[in-house]
Amino acid sequence: MGGHLRLLMQVAFRNLFTSKINLLIGGIIFFGTLLVVVGGALLDSMDDAMSRSIIGSVAGHLQVYSDESKDNLSLYGDWSGEPDLTVLDDFSRLKPVLEKHPNVKTVVPMGTSGAMITSGNTVDLTLARLRDLYKQRAQKGESPALREGIDSVKAHVQQMVALMEQQKDKSRELLSDAAVDPQETEALARARSDAFWNGFEQDPFGSLEFLENRIAPQLPDGDLLDLRYVGTDLDAFQKSFDRMEIVDGQRVPQGKRGMLMSKFFYENFLKLKSALRLDNIKQERDVNHKLIAEDPQLQRWVKENQTQTREILFQLDPIKARIATERLQKALGSQEASLEKLLSAFFTTTDENFDERYQRFYQDLAPLLELYRLRMGDPITITAFTRSGYVQSVNMRVYGTYQFKGLEKSAMAGLINLMDLMSFRDLYGYLTADRKAEIADLQKGSGLREVSRADAEESLFGEGSGNTLVADATPGLIEDSKPFEGGMGALRREDLAARVYSQDEIEKGVALSAAVILKDPEKLQQTLQELKQAGTDAGMKLRVVSWQTAAGFMGQFVLLAKMVLYFAVFIIFVVAIVIINNAMMMATLQRVREVGTMRAIGAQRSFVLSMVLVETVVLGLVFGAGGALLGSGIMAVLNSAGIPAGNEALYFFFSGPRLHPTLSAGNLLAAFVIVLVVSAISTLYPAFLATRVSPLQAMQTDE
Amino acid sequence: MSLKTLLSAAVLTTALLSAPAALALEPAAMTELLATIDDRQRNGGDYKALVYLEQKEKDKTDNVREAFVYRRDADDKLMILFSKPKTEAGKGYLRLDKNLWSYDPNVGKWERRTERERIAGTDSRRADFDESRLAEEFTPSYDGEGKLGKYTAHRMTLKAKDGMDVAYPVVKLWVDKDSSNILKREDYALSGRLMRTALYPRWKKIFSESKKADVWFPEEIRIYDEVEKANSTIILIKSVDLRPLEANLFTKAWLESKSR
Amino acid sequence: MNSGVAQSPIVSISQVTKDYTLGKVVVPALRGVDLQVHPGEFISIAGPSGSGKTTLLNLIGCVDTATAGVVRVAGQDTKQLSERQLTNLRLHTIGFIFQSFNLVSVLSVFQNVEFPLLLQRKLDKVQRRERVMQLLEQVGLAHHAKHRPNELSGGQRQRVAVARALVTRPQLVLADEPTANLDSVTGQNIIDLMKELNQKEGTTFIFSTHDAKVMNHANAVVRLADGKILDRLTPAEATRAMAAGAEAH
Ligand SMILES: Nc1ncnc2c1ncn2[C@@H]1O[C@H](COP(=O)(O)OP(=O)(O)O)[C@@H](O)[C@H]1O
Numbered sequence A: 001m002g003g004h005l006r007l008l009m010q011v012a013f014r015n016l017f018t019s020k021i022n023l024l025i026g027g028i029i030f031f032g033t034l035l036v037v038v039g040g041a042l043l044d045s046m047d048d049a050m051s052r053s054i055i056g057s058v059a060g061h062l063q064v065y066s067d068e069s070k071d072n073l074s075l076y077g078d079w080s081g082e083p084d085l086t087v088l089d090d091f092s093r094l095k096p097v098l099e100k101h102p103n104v105k106t107v108v109p110m111g112t113s114g115a116m117i118t119s120g121n122t123v124d125l126t127l128a129r130l131r132d133l134y135k136q137r138a139q140k141g142e143s144p145a146l147r148e149g150i151d152s153v154k155a156h157v158q159q160m161v162a163l164m165e166q167q168k169d170k171s172r173e174l175l176s177d178a179a180v181d182p183q184e185t186e187a188l189a190r191a192r193s194d195a196f197w198n199g200f201e202q203d204p205f206g207s208l209e210f211l212e213n214r215i216a217p218q219l220p221d222g223d224l225l226d227l228r229y230v231g232t233d234l235d236a237f238q239k240s241f242d243r244m245e246i247v248d249g250q251r252v253p254q255g256k257r258g259m260l261m262s263k264f265f266y267e268n269f270l271k272l273k274s275a276l277r278l279d280n281i282k283q284e285r286d287v288n289h290k291l292i293a294e295d296p297q298l299q300r301w302v303k304e305n306q307t308q309t310r311e312i313l314f315q316l317d318p319i320k321a322r323i324a325t326e327r328l329q330k331a332l333g334s335q336e337a338s339l340e341k342l343l344s345a346f347f348t349t350t351d352e353n354f355d356e357r358y359q360r361f362y363q364d365l366a367p368l369l370e371l372y373r374l375r376m377g378d379p380i381t382i383t384a385f386t387r388s389g390y391v392q393s394v395n396m397r398v399y400g401t402y403q404f405k406g407l408e409k410s411a412m413a414g415l416i417n418l419m420d421l422m423s424f425r426d427l428y429g430y431l432t433a434d435r436k437a438e439i440a441d442l443q444k445g446s447g448l449r450e451v452s453r454a455d456a457e458e459s460l461f462g463e464g465s466g467n468t469l470v471a472d473a474t475p476g477l478i479e480d481s482k483p484f485e486g487g488m489g490a491l492r493r494e495d496l497a498a499r500v501y502s503q504d505e506i507e508k509g510v511a512l513s514a515a516v517i518l519k520d521p522e523k524l525q526q527t528l529q530e531l532k533q534a535g536t537d538a539g540m541k542l543r544v545v546s547w548q549t550a551a552g553f554m555g556q557f558v559l560l561a562k563m564v565l566y567f568a569v570f571i572i573f574v575v576a577i578v579i580i581n582n583a584m585m586m587a588t589l590q591r592v593r594e595v596g597t598m599r600a601i602g603a604q605r606s607f608v609l610s611m612v613l614v615e616t617v618v619l620g621l622v623f624g625a626g627g628a629l630l631g632s633g634i635m636a637v638l639n640s641a642g643i644p645a646g647n648e649a650l651y652f653f654f655s656g657p658r659l660h661p662t663l664s665a666g667n668l669l670a671a672f673v674i675v676l677v678v679s680a681i682s683t684l685y686p687a688f689l690a691t692r693v694s695p696l697q698a699m700q701t702d703e
Numbered sequence B: 001m002s003l004k005t006l007l008s009a010a011v012l013t014t015a016l017l018s019a020p021a022a023l024a025l026e027p028a029a030m031t032e033l034l035a036t037i038d039d040r041q042r043n044g045g046d047y048k049a050l051v052y053l054e055q056k057e058k059d060k061t062d063n064v065r066e067a068f069v070y071r072r073d074a075d076d077k078l079m080i081l082f083s084k085p086k087t088e089a090g091k092g093y094l095r096l097d098k099n100l101w102s103y104d105p106n107v108g109k110w111e112r113r114t115e116r117e118r119i120a121g122t123d124s125r126r127a128d129f130d131e132s133r134l135a136e137e138f139t140p141s142y143d144g145e146g147k148l149g150k151y152t153a154h155r156m157t158l159k160a161k162d163g164m165d166v167a168y169p170v171v172k173l174w175v176d177k178d179s180s181n182i183l184k185r186e187d188y189a190l191s192g193r194l195m196r197t198a199l200y201p202r203w204k205k206i207f208s209e210s211k212k213a214d215v216w217f218p219e220e221i222r223i224y225d226e227v228e229k230a231n232s233t234i235i236l237i238k239s240v241d242l243r244p245l246e247a248n249l250f251t252k253a254w255l256e257s258k259s260r
Numbered sequence C: 001m002n003s004g005v006a007q008s009p010i011v012s013i014s015q016v017t018k019d020y021t022l023g024k025v026v027v028p029a030l031r032g033v034d035l036q037v038h039p040g041e042f043i044s045i046a047g048p049s050g051s052g053k054t055t056l057l058n059l060i061g062c063v064d065t066a067t068a069g070v071v072r073v074a075g076q077d078t079k080q081l082s083e084r085q086l087t088n089l090r091l092h093t094i095g096f097i098f099q100s101f102n103l104v105s106v107l108s109v110f111q112n113v114e115f116p117l118l119l120q121r122k123l124d125k126v127q128r129r130e131r132v133m134q135l136l137e138q139v140g141l142a143h144h145a146k147h148r149p150n151e152l153s154g155g156q157r158q159r160v161a162v163a164r165a166l167v168t169r170p171q172l173v174l175a176d177e178p179t180a181n182l183d184s185v186t187g188q189n190i191i192d193l194m195k196e197l198n199q200k201e202g203t204t205f206i207f208s209t210h211d212a213k214v215m216n217h218a219n220a221v222v223r224l225a226d227g228k229i230l231d232r233l234t235p236a237e238a239t240r241a242m243a244a245g246a247e248a249h
């Protein structure tokens, strides 16, 4: 028996390197194994990295939400916008139910939603600042500091009006007089006149209204920004999600209302556009090795920077404008007096001068500018169209920016901003029983009858409607002061910003979902089932999903990426099977006489079969081991050196700037199993053919 | 019969004979009709109304509000100030010149909005609350007569005049032949797509001291969103008060003061 | 082995015909052959090319089956045996020497000779070694045990083949034109070797040839022509008869 196998092995080993076909097959197996080892390890490492990113950012291991929800939870949003979830109306009741489970480490309340940041144009914003200053003066009287502030803003407004008139003149040249609204021209002329500014202090609010209503609308509207956010218990969140880190500013103080803006969002949407474009060009040049000379996108950015200088011009008050002009003149060695032309020349960047201009921009110009529309600590106004249909707005202080490690460049993760749960609830506009009753009362008081849309015309105007088209109204007096008595307004606004909420207040109330962090993530599936049961036992209808499901598109993306890669591997092996199969057929045909001889001198068919199979297995093992060895070597090198994420898509897959992939025993084992199975499958038919070789074929003299 | 009477009889006959053709309103007559509609709703002095606003949307609870609408037609001013429910109290709109400002006391901010602003998120627009300016804003053309339930209506198509900032550039009107009140109004986008249909089943008139005549108002407007078919809005003018308003009412400061 | 007593024949063929069908054409290769070979005989089958020598040896070697008639090898009717049993019969009872040696090129001389023993699984490693070396010595190639076939000359290769055929101590060795691919001197040597083994071990040899010089070593020459056995002669008779035949031609 031993001799038997030894013989088979010997035949196999001897054949290994003598037959060219075997070398071909060996080569395929070698590279196949290499691919499975390296590809599998890379895939696993990426999967691991992505999983860690998603789990450690917002998803946690499990997400729990109401089973009555119409849609499925999708933390990173979906094509169709925010999913329709039924609220968990009291998080404080859910928390102990989940925390009872021995494998649950922490439970964090959450809610994702979307809202908008609206803002007027630059002139609107400046005028609003001036209005605030005058309001302060009206309340507290004038102080030297206030006076100085008012004068400075006023000078700035004058500067803006001057710029607007310049632009108006230019468009008059470019287009025609007819295209210019005479009323606008007239208003501008008035705002430019000394008379207007001399008389400003007599009626500041009247003058402001004139500027607000007649001058500011002449600029395009300020933009609306969509804002996605996760409302959560910020303290619990910061403790539980290790991927989160503060970049600028500070954390939201414990129990306070406030927002942490995503760094990605802050950079891409709130930064001065010219600066953002410079950053983008720099990134493309440095990371993706693109050139302004070659890349149309970069050329477009350069062009936009040359032409869209208004954002900068409007920001600068007269003093700063003068400094900027001087600095640019010096930098460009130019005598040009127009700041606009200087800026345009300065932003005319090429591959040669880009780095220098970039540095100069941040050194010379940036200190004069507000680089971001929002400073850390400033309040923003967020407006949400709630599910109940009422528009809700809140003012909220932005304490800082944050990012999720590994997802810094992911647009999807980068669009998530974090806010406190109290503000979230305000914006969500959950209808409490009280509010529902109030609405029902109002509706009843209207006395309106329900008319279905389909036959509205018939039931309102038809013969049977009994409608009287014209009637006399009873003259009445409308009392319009009562509804506003005890209004909250300004006081309430200040109170909200200063208030510190207790943990109880934070947890008692509405949340949309709860993130669950587990002690032992290996038992995820089991815990998932048990938590569902725990919910049922406690009389709550809960849906419990894994992070992968909860991450929605992002989770599916990870899955999809994996499937695509595995599919590619699968295809490669199908091709390999076909090639090996063909090669083995040729090999068998070449060896017909040898096999025939063996059969003639007494070898059974089973011997022939095992001979061919052993040969392939040996082939597989030897070349497979070679491939695995080389693969391990490559992985070791990659692990210590790391693979740089050359572009932004890779950045997401790598969950960071570099991937340090690791090789697991599982990868090697998988490679071996796959290789053996593949080589065995591809040899079955040739092996069968070999057993059919007749001993007669030994006699053929075809040499 | 004198020659004179004979002549006048002839004129009358011609007029009678050509009557079917004359069914179509002359452009001048149509403008006249629009002017009548506008003028009847205009009050020389101030105007204050208590309005109920209800919005129905698919899969959402009904969304209702009460508001005061203030108008000073003499200088084209309008304010909508919401009073109920409590969470909405103090929010409002203020039209100054051609700007529509929106205010929210929760944040203490003013924002400029466009003509297309959905008032409080409903299917109503600023013009639905404001003084009627059809003759000023549109050029009419006649589409013939039509029945609408038990009413016979002039049907016409209005096209916005150049440079007029209106929410919808094309409007089709059904105007009751007997009472010259609007029964139905369809609003179209420039592309010709139907955007909204509004029905005006009841009109009321009230005597105005300042105008020395009746001021008319549509007691009920039912607006159907033709894009989001499930959405509809009802505007109900519960009462109208024509006494003079405070002089400084149409200012930002006044609106802000309501919720201070 | 050398009993001398009349034994039952190791090969017994009666009324055997063998037809090959090539498409629609039926080629009769053997037409009613009767032959008996007794243990210890050293028989040459002679005849011109195409006369049916190979066909006959294939039938005896159990690598092919007769169209009609009975072929008995070592007392067994080959028609009654399964494929497996036939293979076993070949392994244990018959040794083959091929015209073109048919060594397994990737195995050494030693391994080639050992091959049938491994298939038999009768002997352990030491016994096998002993047996293989004994045979290699007998064929004079003990020093070449580790060589590969392609390092040997044709004659040496055929000697390896002889050793392989005999290593299992078969009762019967079949050799189809074993000298055809060798020069005459080398061929002579191979026949001498076979003869020597026949005498020493008593192994029955049946070999085919069309070379008169080769026939001379046989006990008996079975002459074959057109698929029929002409006669069974002594080598001397055969030589004469063939010379006469050639003249008649
Ligand atoms: N596989 C085969 N198919 C068809 N005909 C065959 C086959 N083998 C042999 N023959 C024919 O059978 C006859 C005998 O052939 P063979 O036994 O090879 O003769 P020999 O070995 O004496 O030269 C010849 O006519 C040959 O053509």
Ligand SMILES: [Mg+2]
Binding pocket: C050, C053, C054, C055, C176
């Ligand atoms: Mg032959």
